[in-house]
Structure formats: C-alpha cells, structure tokens
Amino acid sequence: MEGTEMDYIHDLRKIIGPRKIILNCAGALIIRDGKILFQRRTDNGRWGLIGGLLEMNETYEQAALREIREETGLEVRLDSFLGIFHNHNMVWSNGDAAHVLSAMFTAGIVSGEPRIDAESYELRFFEKDQIPELFAEDHIAALDAYFRGVRYPLLQENVYTGRR
Numbered sequence: 001m002e003g004t005e006m007d008y009i010h011d012l013r014k015i016i017g018p019r020k021i022i023l024n025c026a027g028a029l030i031i032r033d034g035k036i037l038f039q040r041r042t043d044n045g046r047w048g049l050i051g052g053l054l055e056m057n058e059t060y061e062q063a064a065l066r067e068i069r070e071e072t073g074l075e076v077r078l079d080s081f082l083g084i085f086h087n088h089n090m091v092w093s094n095g096d097a098a099h100v101l102s103a104m105f106t107a108g109i110v111s112g113e114p115r116i117d118a119e120s121y122e123l124r125f126f127e128k129d130q131i132p133e134l135f136a137e138d139h140i141a142a143l144d145a146y147f148r149g150v151r152y153p154l155l156q157e158n159v160y161t162g163r164r
Contacts, residue, residue, distance in 0.1 A: 008056070013096060020097040023090075025138075026063035027051015028107040029146055030076060035125035036143075037114060038132065039071060042121055044093065046135035049142065051102060060103035061154070068107065072123060073115040076107040080151040085138035104142040106151065 012021065027049050030037040038047050052067040054060065061078055068076050087100040114123040126132065128147065134140050 085141040102138040
C-alpha cells in the first residue's frame with residue numbers, strides 16, 4: 001500500500017484546501033463490565049469514542065479493529081453493528097471541514113489493557129451516568145443508539161458489487 005490514509009487526506013487538502021470533504025470512519029463502543037471506553041484526544045483535548053479513518057481497500061470492520069489496536073493496544077472482537085452515524089459539520093482547529101460518516105460497532109476485549117498512544121491524553125472507562133461531554137455528533141448518536149438497544153448482526157462476509 002502506498003502511504004497512509006493521512007497521506008491521502010494531506011494530498012487532497014493540498015488541492016482543495018479546507019473545503020468540506022466526505023470522510024469514512026469506523027470505531028466501536030468498547031464495553032467492559034458495563035462501562036464504555038473513551039479517549040481524551042490530543043488534537044482537541046476533548047473526549048470521544050475509539051476509531052478513525054478507513055485506509056484504502058479496508059472494510060469498516062477491519063478499520064475498527066485496526067484503529068482500536070493502534071489507539072488502545074487492545075485486541076477486541078466486534079459483537080454487533082450499531083449503524084452509520086453522521087457528523088455533518090466537523091471542523092478541525094486548522095479550518096479543515098468534513099462530513100464524517102462513522103460505522104460504529106460494539107466490541108468486547110479479548111486481550112490487553114488500555115494504553116495511550118500519540119492520539120490520546122487519557123483512556124478511561126465510564127458508566128452511563130458519568131460519560132463526559134463528547135466532541136463529535138456521530139459519537140453522540142452512536143451512544144444514543146446503543147442505550148436505546150439498537151444492535152444489528154455483523155455480516156458473515158463482505159458483499160461487493162460490480163467487478164473486482
């Protein structure tokens with residue numbers, strides 16, 4: 001694979017500047033003992049769920065597992081699909097804008113203990129009534145769906161349309 005997803009976004013931004021683009025992301029509500037894992041991010045100092053951008057040719061499931069491993073050191077199993085959630089007006093501190101689409105899952109820990117990486121100041125499990133204010137609309141919507149009992153089964157295989 002040539003470069004990373006951030007190289008791709010950086011190259012795209014050189015051409016279009018801060019104009020709004022569509023970004024595909026994946027992440028999960030990582031559940032342990034009824035609590036959900038959150039990260040306090042280094043880019044904005046605010047709390048959010050674990051996840052990030054898809055890389056080229058990666059499925060949502062693969063991206064969620066990779067992002068969780070990179071950002072927390074955890075190996076997890078994806079248990080259910082919550083849905084695709086939108087953040088129509090994400091703007092970063094440098095002025096870059098995006099419409100973010102996030103495929104969100106529920107996940108359980110298979111092995112490891114949470115450890116921070118360069119993207120996080122802190123990782124912490126919170127009970128429902130202790131969840132901090134979140135920075136992203138898509139994260140808020142995913143939590144709402146989770147607490148309303150929304151769960152969809154995971155696909156057993158990926159479905160492709162058209163030619164490969």
